Amino acid sequence: QPQAFIFDLDGVITDTAEFHYLAWKQVGEELGIPVDRELNEQLKGVSRLESLERILSASPRPLSLSDAEKEQWATRKNNHYRELIEAIRPSDILPGITELIEEIQASKLRIALGSASKNATFVLDKLGLTEAFEYIVDPGRIAFGKPHPETFLNAADALGVPYAACIGVEDSEAGIEAINQAGMFSVGVGAPAFLHEANYLVPDTSRLKLDEILKAYLNLT
Numbered sequence: 001q002p003q004a005f006i007f008d009l010d011g012v013i014t015d016t017a018e019f020h021y022l023a024w025k026q027v028g029e030e031l032g033i034p035v036d037r038e039l040n041e042q043l044k045g046v047s048r049l050e051s052l053e054r055i056l057s058a059s060p061r062p063l064s065l066s067d068a069e070k071e072q073w074a075t076r077k078n079n080h081y082r083e084l085i086e087a088i089r090p091s092d093i094l095p096g097i098t099e100l101i102e103e104i105q106a107s108k109l110r111i112a113l114g115s116a117s118k119n120a121t122f123v124l125d126k127l128g129l130t131e132a133f134e135y136i137v138d139p140g141r142i143a144f145g146k147p148h149p150e151t152f153l154n155a156a157d158a159l160g161v162p163y164a165a166c167i168g169v170e171d172s173e174a175g176i177e178a179i180n181q182a183g184m185f186s187v188g189v190g191a192p193a194f195l196h197e198a199n200y201l202v203p204d205t206s207r208l209k210l211d212e213i214l215k216a217y218l219n220l221t
């Protein structure tokens with residue numbers, strides 16, 4: 001029987017994945033590196049500095065930046081991003097998420113947040129959802145970001161729940177890989193082109209139904 005849900009934030013709870021994209025696109029323009037949606041799929045779920053490294057690797061001309069310069073560009077991206085998330089409100093919770101959280105709570109399952117974002121607590125507060133999460137992973141204390149499983153293992157350990165009894169929900173390829181590597185049941189939200197490794201996949205959050213997810217979990221385990 002499953003005991004806990006571990007949610008990703010950006011692109012699952014609210015559409016901040018789009019804001020991360022717009023902020024990186026702007027930084028890309030400033031650097032002379034085009035950031036399109038395809039490259040963006042490789043940035044989803046990935047830490048701020050690692051995202052910058054991936055953008056730099058996609059540069060059409062060789063670019064070598066010092067660590068201090070990389071820090072400055074990462075900070076620039078975060079400043080753009082902070083402007084975009086300033087106006088987030090509870091009505092920005094994605095369709096079906098409030099209902100899903102209520103169903104999970106009514107079923108006495110536990111809920112944690114496994115986001116790589118250092119802005120996660122700010123966004124959760126803006127959404128009015130902080131109380132819904134029993135534990136929030138602190139990305140500052142995670143040594144290995146997604147696709148490494150550490151984020152999800154950290155959440156399960158904090159809740160005291162066996163990994164196999166956890167269900168992870170993700171919109172990123174890196175995140176699905178992290179959940180699978182953690183030995184948990186993975187629920188993907190998005191396109192099969194990127195998320196085909198998910199144990200259970202829905203096209204968007206409005207299709208996340210607790211009974212369907214539990215059925216898929218029990219079928220697989």
Ligand code: G6P
Binds near residue numbers: 020046078
């Ligand atoms: C999430 C997002 C990524 C973002 C990362 C770090 O994983 O999906 O796009 O790069 O968090 O976010 P931060 O807010 O700390 O820059």
Ligand code: MG
Binds near residue numbers: 017044175
């Ligand atoms: Mg995400």
